Amino acid sequence: MTKTKVLISGASVAGPALAYLLHRDGYDVTVVERAPEIRDSGYAVDFRGAAFDVLEDMGLLAEVRALDTKMRGTTLVDEKGVETGRLPAEAFAGELEVPKRDLTRILHRITAGDVEYVFDDSISAMSRHESGVTVEFERGATREFGLVFGADGVFSKVRELAFGPHKDAVRHLGMSGVGFSTANHLGLDHAGMLQHLDDTAIYVFSADPADRLTVSLSFATASPALDRRGRQEQEDAVRAAFAGHGWEAPRLLEAMSRADDFYFSSSCQVHLDRWSTGRIALVGDAGYCAAPTSGMGTSQALIGAWTLARALASAGGDHTAAFGAYEAELRPYVAENQAHGRQAAATFGGAADLADSPTP
Template identity: 50%
Template sequence: MTNTKILISGASIAGPALAHWLTRYGYAVTVVERAPAPRPGGQAIDVRGPALDVAERMGILDALRAHSTGMRGMSVVDADGTEIYRTEERTVSGGDLDSPDVEILRDDLARIITDATSGDVEYLFGDSIAALEQDADEVRVVFESGLERTFDLVAGADGLHSNTRRLVFGPTERFIRHLGISMAVCTVPNFLGLDHWQVMHQMPDGGMRGAMVMSARDNTEARAYLMFDTPEPVDYDHRDVAGQKEIVARALAGDSWEMPRLVEYGRAATDFYFDSAAQIHLDSWSRGRVVLVGDAGYCGSPMSGQGTSMALIGAYVLAGELAAAGGDHRAAFAAYEKELRDYARANQEMAVVNLRERRAQSGEAEDASAAAEVLVETGVAEFAQVVASYSVKDYGPDHSIR
């Protein structure tokens, strides 16, 4: 077995999941995360289809189900707050409610996985990779803190704006494809008194401008999604949260429904997250001794509904292929990409097609009720078909180096 010392950049979902599997196979793993501690907040995310199998094999599926959002359904309201659409069959955030899929808050899932690995993995919070240099034998890493260390392999699990990808593959602009929507997510009071329910509103001037609010943590709080059309990418500083809040406030100005109150709650939120809905397309997910996993390598955007599932699946497959190849990173990285590229591409294409159909059909709808139904119902069958089109391999316990 070779290449047993591995650095992972990113401690959200893909990073700790990869660390879990690598340590199970006997690798020595360090995870570095820019944030000073596990990041709070974030949207409700979904573990679906083959990702449920991965979670079960990780031994965390029961914990995921115990922390499920438990949604009962959703409503769409007009500018006056009048309900124009209602369903108890699915939600816009989680899909079909009678499926075995698990919807869970992002920070809850991240905590579950991180806690499960804390005894075996070295976590370096409050730091990040400043530079790295690789040769045929190793990767020399300089951290922003000044720390210098050497690893056999480096995995970038640091999301859409991956620092690892930028350092090794080039600027994000080469690989990102914007889908024409920007979105903010934050925690707000459950000011609507929602009971395991979510409410969606589109502002009446057309497009995708509006919000969705869902109760969270047994109705003690809520998560708000604020979204608007951005035909061109928004120019902003990813670390300037106050500036991001003002971008959202300007884009959603107006008296429609509860939008003014939501904008103010967003301004006050301590876990405010803003970004454009975008995808990452790369010709290869690895370069030398550096490999990408999850959104860093093949982000499908929130419109795919598969980002978290792809992160869990990608981590499982990458670790499994490394173990199966005895640590031969060239063979493992090639096998990992061959195994998952078609599935990743299918999820990306589904997001683009469904978004295009939603826009087109909403514009052609006869009234607001019909337009609301289009937003919730479009692409349901096709989505389920794509999710179920992949089955995870069984790498088994035989590749452990312990």
């Protein structure tokens, strides 16, 4: 029996997880990723609730648990760096927290022998027909697939091509930020520090390796336009937002320019009336991002991939029935996470009401 060929765009979390699950169910899977290799950047990620069931089903729970950052909590400080309170580890780390780079490496490792990975390429066009999807690539040759899945993030190329422009789906929550690592000059030991002043926030923490400090500098923005700009313009915006700040701000701004793991992103949500069209479906942030402030991005990506794969298996490969079941089961969970994301963003000066939030 000929295996159904499927294409997944995106090799972060949702994409490789879906690739593993679909290959296990007998699909012939290809993953295309714009980056030249597996991405090695990003903050620590945390797991909550049913995400543990997914990790257990994939045989990864013990391995992922062994990577726990073992954070002990976060100290709140004022504009001068004087302690004003403390937050428990669960406030940021969930039930389990691991470095994102380690999770993506694991997901790639368990799929690399069975799944075709195409790096340094991206989908440029798609043509749907009754029996499949014709996909054109920026670099590679045109190919035919039975199903196509967009797992390519907030600014998903699959979603843009199949569902419409980003402005119709992406909602900005009024915050953007940069992440990077530097020397642990604060001597933090599996602990963090948070300074929140008006519309800016500095969050620093250290886990493993002990000599490195992970830094997040967040600030209010009117749109996520900076996400698609160059690093210099992004750095300039961060410096402008933190100009005149005391405590560790000047030193961290200097370290930002030297960082080789610089990462910029905005707190956005993705809202769509449907997550599939024909033989094309979305999973993870591409279809229903809840924003980093929700603390549910990784869990939602894993649960979304798992729910989609189970729906396809239950429907015996009938993609129309499967996509409907996938969406019906997952939407309430996503709605709850998105409400959390808006509420958390509002505490840092972001938007709690999407009606007041500009689109890109």
